[in-house]
Amino acid sequence: MRKRRTAEATEDPAGDRQFVAAIARGFDILHAFRAEDPILGNQELAERTGLPRATVSRLSHTLTRLGYLTYLPRYGKYQLGLGAVPLGQLALANMAIRRLAAPLMRRLAEETDASVSLGQRHGLSMLYVEHVSPRTAVALQLELGSRIPLAVTAMGRAYYAAAGEAERAEIEAALEPRLGADWPRIREGLHEAAAMHAAQGFALSPGDWNARVHAAGAAIPLPDGTILAMNCGAPAFMLPPERLLAEIGPRVAAVARRVESLAGGGSSRAD
Incomplete structure (x- = not known):
């Protein structure tokens, strides 16, 4: 059964036809990482976002290909990649x-x-x-x-x-x-x-x-x-x-x- 999303997860606004749920789910993955938990596996990401494990696996693979996540073979888990750094720096600089x-x-x-x-x-x-x-x-x-x-x-x-x-x-x-x-x-x-x-x-x-x-x-x-x-x-x-x-x-x-x-x-x- 699908688990309830965390408080930080992005919910699909009801009736918003312009809202792209796939993008929102990608950001759900990125938002799951925290300073105290910098390395997470697909199972942990699924638990934190409430998304199905198969969906999380596809999203983490895609985000890794784009540079927003980095895969750590030694642990079989992910951490935020360098692709996410410029976005945060630019937002703070502004x-x-x-x-x-x-x-x-x-x-x-x-x-x-x-x-x-x-x-x-x-x-x-x-x-x-x-x-x-x-x-x-x-x-x-x-x-x-x-x-x-x-x-x-x-x-x-x-x-x-x-x-x-x-x-x-x-x-x-x-x-x-x-x-x-x-x-x-x-x-x-x-x-x-x-x-x-x-x-x-x-x-x-x-x-x-x-x-x-x-x-x-x-x-x-x-x-x-x-x-x-x-x-x-x-x-x-x-x-x-x-x-x-x-x-x-x-x-x-x-x-x-x-x-x-x-x-x-x-x-x-x-x-």
């Missing part, structure tokens, strides 16, 4: 917001001894498009290109808080069948985060995604309608809830507003 945000993010990371990241929504995940680690041995093991869940992270909750009603409804409709019995609790967390973000300019995730990680996040709406979000996080023992609420949340909110202002959006409230 994001001028990264150049505006990076110095402010670096300063925040150094002053708080916490990791600071900038992300954009990708399905039901947030994708890191910029990342700065502090000069400490306990920095979080995440990096540029990492993906984190939207629903339970500070960055994702901040994004949700800034999204319009239609997008929030779409996010919730996609999350509910995937989360099952956990959905009421997670939905409540999203709604609480949206209320906090509206009142204080930031959202929190004190161990909701990873019990060992505490973080605060703030959304950055851009003039073109794009929404980015920034987070500031560290191991829980470094950011107890009281520091998260009193210091880290307000500071990441101030930096987010400064980036928004530099990008031509709202007025800055940063120092």
Whole structure:
């Protein structure tokens, strides 16, 4: 029986006659690879995408021929190929917001001894498009290109808080069948985060995604309608809830507003 696709998989939009499902399935394969899982076999790809094993085998062969995957005979598995590199580099190079945000993010990371990241929504995940680690041995093991869940992270909750009603409804409709019995609790967390973000300019995730990680996040709406979000996080023992609420949340909110202002959006409230 065909397995349900993962949250990151591209679904065929109902009634969209211009949508090419074969291309979408190819991107499903590429999106299955992550920094923490850089080598995957056809069986693992089938499990992650929900596609039939035979379809995955044809797609991985085609993507290898095109240079987007590299086959590793020693393991009988694949990794992303060099053909995928220019696409990601070009996309990041075109994001001028990264150049505006990076110095402010670096300063925040150094002053708080916490990791600071900038992300954009990708399905039901947030994708890191910029990342700065502090000069400490306990920095979080995440990096540029990492993906984190939207629903339970500070960055994702901040994004949700800034999204319009239609997008929030779409996010919730996609999350509910995937989360099952956990959905009421997670939905409540999203709604609480949206209320906090509206009142204080930031959202929190004190161990909701990873019990060992505490973080605060703030959304950055851009003039073109794009929404980015920034987070500031560290191991829980470094950011107890009281520091998260009193210091880290307000500071990441101030930096987010400064980036928004530099990008031509709202007025800055940063120092």
